[in-house]
Amino acid sequence: MRIESWQYDLVFFVFSFLMLREGRKIYGRQQASIFLWGSLLWTGIIENVNTMLGAYDYFAYANYYSFGGQWIQGYGGWVSWILFVPLAACLGWFLLSFPAFMISDQLLGGRSIWLKSTFSALMLVSWDVFYDPMAVVNEWWRWTGPGLHWHGVPIGNWIGWFFLLFFFGPIYERTVVQRKGFRWLAKVERLLFRTDTLDLSSMDIHRVGRVFYFRLMAGLPAFFLCCFVVAGATTVLWNNRWGPFHSVFPGVGQELYMTPPEGVTVEQHVPSNRIGPQHGRSQEETSHEDR
């Protein structure tokens, strides 16, 4: 049976709330809220950029939605969106990364923040290696680019998952938990915040939050560079499947990258504005519904 996107929405919203509630008791109300808003900002930007660059999309349910066998026109299948990405997808990252952050701290204590972030990032990757193939067969999201695929999911996705928390965790811990700074950012931050940001211990928590959001933005280029190099290398070296769906955001020069070479058969390319789930699925995927 198909696990519907509303079920995904429901479970993810409920568990996000539970994680936030417990996180407030562990880290404090403001600190937990900063983690939540930081996660939404971080994943909202990264997911939207990836969607617009043609890595994947969340539009399988666009123009139709089925509920109890009835089609509901005009409902995109997700309760709410952050631009082109469902809010539940961003909250999903929060509901996993927050406890993973807590668990790495619980198990590794006073070790290096980079070691703890590696541990928690690997934790998340291992969960997603299990979870993402389920998204493929239920069409919660669709892969629209080529890559080294395993169970229908490009390896680059898990590389991205790793770097998501690998960068976010240390920035949060250094800024909000330890109230310290990064030397390479200190000069720019001094200009922006008009104070010494290497020591935030006397700073109001709301200002600490603003410093944290700024540091996340400063970390974005590092995130994209690492993903581009490592995930790009796997695609160039071991690409074994061309994106089974067209991207609805055709980028400049994307034809060079997306078009398979002579002799390579694409499983199925269809316009994204299809009207039903069967139409856009590759034969390999639709065969599962015959069960």
Next chain:
Amino acid sequence: MKTDNGRQGSERREVARAKFRMAFWLLLFYLITLVWAYLTFPFLGFTSSTQNVAHGVLVASPFWIAALAALLKSRRQMR
């Protein structure tokens, strides 16, 4: 923000309880996704949904083992 060392005994136990619950919710969430994996179509490359579950237990073992370890550790701290 207070560190664990700066917290009073009762406050520390309350935080340990919250950590315990957070790890518990995480494991419950994982169990729900395992049930989904059993109910839904086989993943690409699989022929049955039982394989989905075996795959979920195996590849996500670092995830649930770490969550379980944190659960047990916070349980000890609650006492």
